Amino acid sequence: MIGRITSSTLTQQTLRTLQANLAERDRLQNQATSQRAFRSPSEDPAAAATALGLHGEQTRAAQYARNIGDGTAWATTVDTALGASVDLLNRARDLTVQGANSGALSATARGSIAAELESIRDEMLAQANTTVLGRSVFAGTSDAGRAFDPGTFAFTGTGADGVQRRISDDETVRVDADGSQVFGQGKDSVFALLGDVAAELRSGTEVGARLGDIDARLSAMVAARGSIGARQAQLERASSHNVAVSTDLEARRAEVENVDSVEVLVRLQSAQLVYQSALQVTAKSLQTNLLEFLR
Numbered sequence: 001m002i003g004r005i006t007s008s009t010l011t012q013q014t015l016r017t018l019q020a021n022l023a024e025r026d027r028l029q030n031q032a033t034s035q036r037a038f039r040s041p042s043e044d045p046a047a048a049a050t051a052l053g054l055h056g057e058q059t060r061a062a063q064y065a066r067n068i069g070d071g072t073a074w075a076t077t078v079d080t081a082l083g084a085s086v087d088l089l090n091r092a093r094d095l096t097v098q099g100a101n102s103g104a105l106s107a108t109a110r111g112s113i114a115a116e117l118e119s120i121r122d123e124m125l126a127q128a129n130t131t132v133l134g135r136s137v138f139a140g141t142s143d144a145g146r147a148f149d150p151g152t153f154a155f156t157g158t159g160a161d162g163v164q165r166r167i168s169d170d171e172t173v174r175v176d177a178d179g180s181q182v183f184g185q186g187k188d189s190v191f192a193l194l195g196d197v198a199a200e201l202r203s204g205t206e207v208g209a210r211l212g213d214i215d216a217r218l219s220a221m222v223a224a225r226g227s228i229g230a231r232q233a234q235l236e237r238a239s240s241h242n243v244a245v246s247t248d249l250e251a252r253r254a255e256v257e258n259v260d261s262v263e264v265l266v267r268l269q270s271a272q273l274v275y276q277s278a279l280q281v282t283a284k285s286l287q288t289n290l291l292e293f294l295r
Contacts, residue, residue, distance in 0.1 A: 069239075
């Protein structure tokens with residue numbers, strides 16, 4: 001059975017169609033101006049869920065980037081301090097070799113060498129107490145502020161508990177160095193060793209036997225520098241990988257959330273033409289006469 005269609009019914013249906021066309025044009029207009037595919041999750045729940053997951057991954061990648069940057073600062077500081085310490089200890093070894101030639105040196109010359117050795121000791125102690133943002137890079141997780149006591153050369157850090165930085169979901173790296181292994185501690189430290197050599201030079205004692213002790217400390221420093229160099233390379237690789245991951249995540253996020261400007265403009269122009277045509281057709285088809293109005 002065919003239902004009765006009145007002018008009122010036709011008018012309401014036409015208005016609903018016009019409203020739907022107007023809403024679509026408004027949606028496309030918002031996309032064109034905001035460059036976003038949707039304004040709220042209800043418009044596209046699947047895309048919103050994907051975008052939410054991508055934002056979470058981007059947040060994680062950004063945190064790893066900060067960890068890598070901080071870890072690189074620590075590792076670079078350690079490497080610089082170790083490089084300076086190796087240079088200083090090599091100079092101290094050369095001076096010890098000179099001082100070992102006791103027959104050709106006067107007391108004044110031996111005293112000059114001893115004074116330079118003590119200066120090297122103090123410089124090396126300063127390198128061993130190098131800090132990053134107030135934390136010693138050779139004291140592990142200790143908050144003592146410095147790794148070695150200037151008077152006793154006692155180690156104040158926690159060498160076994162290294163400073164770790166997480167640089168990926170399944171990778172962490174130690175970014176400090178164990179000062180007690182690199183420099184020794186107390187009477188067995190490189191600082192005490194250089195002080196002893198200086199004292200022996202002043203007293204006229206033969207210091208050639210000390211070269212073996214200096215070489216042992218030099219080997220420990222070189223080994224520590226090689227280890228931190230390997231960790232720097234690890235951080236660099238992690239940084240490159242993180243940049244690649246971040247770039248890929250941003251591309252995927254843009255694909256989900258952003259719109260193709262050209263495509264949206266074409267669809268917007270099409271929607272505007274459809275709406276204008278609908279208005280013109282409606283204006284001609286809904287010319288209500290007096291009799292229809294009275295009904």
